[in-house]
Amino acid sequence: MENQALVTIIPWTFIAQILNLFIQMYLVKRFLFKPIKEILAKRQAMSDEQLDIARASRAEADALKEQYENSMANAKAEANEIITAATKTAEQKSDEIIGDANRKAAAAKVKAEAEIAQERKKAVNELKNEIGGMAIDLAGKVIEREISEDDHRKLIEEFIENVGEAS
């Protein structure tokens, strides 16, 4: 079998090796780079998707939290309102009750005073009449003569008036 020279360039071998290099480049590209690139892209897409999902659920959770916090704050405000209203109502009621009682007591006092005054007036009048009668009787008996009863009465009333003022 013949051998080529140790250091030589065979033109056709040279051309074939150039073609071989490009064929090899295509083969490596087709069978190694393309599938690996595809799988890497797929993985990238998947992790992106996962991240998106995570971000979305996080946003959802945040929204829920905010909503919850809002409703908590609302509930607190409402409770405060209710308490305030209740306190107010209670105060109003108690004021009303106390006022009522005061008024009633005052009315009772006024009535009692009026009654007392009336009683007194009545007593005074009775006394006046009695004393008047007595005085007339007494005077009649003392003088033993009938003076005009009207004069007497006038005198007595004047006297009693004085007595009433003095008492």
Added chain:
Amino acid sequence: MDFDISGARIFFRIPTGIPILGDILISETLVVTWIVMALITGLCIWLTRDLKVEKVSKKQAVAEWLVELAENFVRNNTGGTRFDKLIPFVAALFATSVISNLISLVGLRSPTADLSTEAAWAVVVFIMITYQKINAGGLLGYMKGFTEPIAVMTPFNILSELATPVSMACRHFGNILSGVVINGLIYAALAAGSAALLGLLPGAVGDFLSKIPILDVGLPAILSVYFDWFSGVMQAFIFSMLTVMYIANAAEG
């Protein structure tokens, strides 16, 4: 004991009758190159079989690592993603070079021990470099580049331009050929040594045993760590590295 180192064997000679180009020689170089290509392609197909997005197998991890390695190699040496189109080319170049260099370990003749192979690669790289230079500075700018810094330098500039592919090809070829030569020398020397040693034995036993190159077992394997493994991987790396760097430099103008 005679020892000689010759070029690749020629299996077929297809006459073409074309002057200069000569006959098509189906030599060891071409046949082993096809074996190397089949190996690389088979490896690629095997590595990328049933790829998964999750829970990747070790095989897939290796494949992904290789792709990332190639990408990083090109991107780090060109400083960016401008030359991403070059990645499969550089990967193919490196893979072919490395497997061609190492295939001598199984007894086949390295295609890279034939200057035709390296010359082909270097010319492809040279065309790429020139294309990038013309692309960056225009045809006039490229021509003008040879007259700098002074017109007298033009011949030297042209020489240095041509020296790039020549040096790339010869560096790779020289290293691999030297490995072949040294390995051949060592095998021959050790065979001669063992023949001399065992020939000391008397009678027919000595005659028989002296034909067995017993010293060839062991020592050449250790030496091949440097001459085949280290040198083979190193030259493939250097060739790819220079390819990327020359092209990146050319694009910068």
